[in-house]
Amino acid sequence: MTQLPVQFIQRMRETMTEDEFTSFMASYQERPRQGLRLNPLKIDRAEFVARMPFSLTPVPWCDTGFYYSEADRPGKHPYHAAGLYYIQEPSAMAVVEVLQPEAGDKVLDLCAAPGGKATHIAGCLGHTGLLVANEINAKRARALSENLERWGARHILVTNEQPEKLAERFAGFFDKIVVDAPCSGEGMFRKLPEACTDWSEAKVAQCAVIQKDILPLAGRMLKPGGLMVYSTCTFSRAENEEQIENFLGNHPEFTLEPVPKASFFQPGDLPDTVRLWPHKISGEGHFIARLRKSGEPIKEKINQPREKPLPREVRRLLESFSQDVLGFVPQGRYVLFGDQLYIMPDALPDLNRLKIVRAGWHLGTVKKDRFEPSHALAMALPAGRWQRSISLDPDSQEVYRYLKGESLPVQSGEQGWTVVTVDGYPLGWGKLVRGQLKNHYPKGLRWL
Numbered sequence: 001m002t003q004l005p006v007q008f009i010q011r012m013r014e015t016m017t018e019d020e021f022t023s024f025m026a027s028y029q030e031r032p033r034q035g036l037r038l039n040p041l042k043i044d045r046a047e048f049v050a051r052m053p054f055s056l057t058p059v060p061w062c063d064t065g066f067y068y069s070e071a072d073r074p075g076k077h078p079y080h081a082a083g084l085y086y087i088q089e090p091s092a093m094a095v096v097e098v099l100q101p102e103a104g105d106k107v108l109d110l111c112a113a114p115g116g117k118a119t120h121i122a123g124c125l126g127h128t129g130l131l132v133a134n135e136i137n138a139k140r141a142r143a144l145s146e147n148l149e150r151w152g153a154r155h156i157l158v159t160n161e162q163p164e165k166l167a168e169r170f171a172g173f174f175d176k177i178v179v180d181a182p183c184s185g186e187g188m189f190r191k192l193p194e195a196c197t198d199w200s201e202a203k204v205a206q207c208a209v210i211q212k213d214i215l216p217l218a219g220r221m222l223k224p225g226g227l228m229v230y231s232t233c234t235f236s237r238a239e240n241e242e243q244i245e246n247f248l249g250n251h252p253e254f255t256l257e258p259v260p261k262a263s264f265f266q267p268g269d270l271p272d273t274v275r276l277w278p279h280k281i282s283g284e285g286h287f288i289a290r291l292r293k294s295g296e297p298i299k300e301k302i303n304q305p306r307e308k309p310l311p312r313e314v315r316r317l318l319e320s321f322s323q324d325v326l327g328f329v330p331q332g333r334y335v336l337f338g339d340q341l342y343i344m345p346d347a348l349p350d351l352n353r354l355k356i357v358r359a360g361w362h363l364g365t366v367k368k369d370r371f372e373p374s375h376a377l378a379m380a381l382p383a384g385r386w387q388r389s390i391s392l393d394p395d396s397q398e399v400y401r402y403l404k405g406e407s408l409p410v411q412s413g414e415q416g417w418t419v420v421t422v423d424g425y426p427l428g429w430g431k432l433v434r435g436q437l438k439n440h441y442p443k444g445l446r447w448l
């Protein structure tokens with residue numbers, strides 16, 4: 001059983017009835033349930049259920065979410081490398097279900113790494129609108145960027161910024177914002193025993209200070225009429241209801257709204273907020289509040305940087321590669337940074353002087369006499385939109401050898417760039433050269 005901190009137990013005992021406390025403590029005798037969320041950018045629900053070799057049961061509050069069994073190892077399956085799902089604690093899936101992003105929205109995920117909520121949002125947006133996924137910690141921001149790349153998201157901007165810096169640039173910009181705040185992690189004690197050793201009442205107080213600073217900055221970035229969801233995976237009132245009470249006290253332009261799907265959860269002790277308790281649902285501990293900013297949405301002008309047309313030679317190299325290998329030329333707002341070619345979402349503002357980790361859909365590198373495709377190009381290709389591909393069986397040795405970075409012998413096929421797939425879902429690139437598939441799976445992603 002999890003070794004809970006004594007002070008934590010004391011606080012929980014003081015804030016709950018005896019029966020409630022008994023059943024709360026009993027939940028620590030049980031194993032946490034594991035979850036994964038399918039990727040609607042790549043696969044629909046019926047096909048997902050038919051294809052996955054795992055024992056799946058639906059998560060009641062999330063149409064794309066499933067519990068998997070302890071015997072399953074979804075993180076070690078090639079379908080994971082193909083971005084067909086994201087492994088996520090089931091309660092955490094509730095946050096974006098409460099935000100309800102819709103096609104065309106501009107959404108900010110302010111504290112986004114490693115990307116659970118961000119991938120969920122990108123799935124809801126479905127290659128429309130814009131997701132700005134920000135992470136203050138540089139290393140975690142890289143992991144976030146990798147996860148969004150594997151997810152095949154195109155309408156994205158991954159930044160590595162302080163919330164203050166973003167708030168200067170994006171005032172009144174977003175339709176929807178999620179603040180999945182850094183917190184003391186009490187709700188994760190059962191799942192991550194190290195959260196217990198990291199915990200102290202001092203950490204609760206430290207996190208509360210950060211949350212108090214972040215919330216108004218997030219609020220500033222919301223459009224009038226916009227929606228903001230605040231969530232934590234902790235139980236302390238200081239990091240949950242008290243944050244919301246304090247924020248509302250200082251920001252009369254915000255009001256709490258009822259949480260969609262609230263009937264799956266328990267009320268928080270502030271009306272319209274919800275708590276997810278491990279002894280009440282199949283999931284870990286969370287708090288969620290949904291806040292509306294008053295006012296009518298303004299029809300905003302997007303100050304896009306002036307576009308330069310692609311140099312003729314760059315266009316020729318892109319077209320020749322795309323026609324040969326894909327059979328179509330990806331279209332959109334092309335942007336060339338040095339020799340790196342991207343397609344940018346229309347809603348993107350000026351990125352000058354921001355720490356950008358990833359912007360838009362990275363297509364590849366323009367060399368002197370050729371175009372080299374990026375991993376992101378393969379991962380976000382529309383289903384089946386390629387001419388040259390090699391499909392590997394998920395149960396074969398070859399697929400694991402490919403993911404480890406090995407070259408593979410091949411019988412036939414046209415020489416040159418080839419999309420490598422598992423069952424028709426892209427994993428990355430290979431290059432056919434004289435009976436060998438040269439491996440272009442990125443070095444940093446290779447399986448050990």
Ligand SMILES: C[S@@+](CC[C@H](N)C(=O)[O-])C[C@H]1O[C@@H](n2cnc3c(N)ncnc32)[C@H](O)[C@@H]1O
Pocket residue numbers: 092110111112113114115116117118135136137140163180181182183210214
């Ligand atoms: C709860 S985690 C986010 C989890 C993420 N939303 C997901 O679903 O995968 C909180 C994040 O906030 C970041 N963070 C820490 N201090 C911060 C600060 N002062 N401002 C913004 N983010 C901060 C942490 O690095 C951490 O990645």
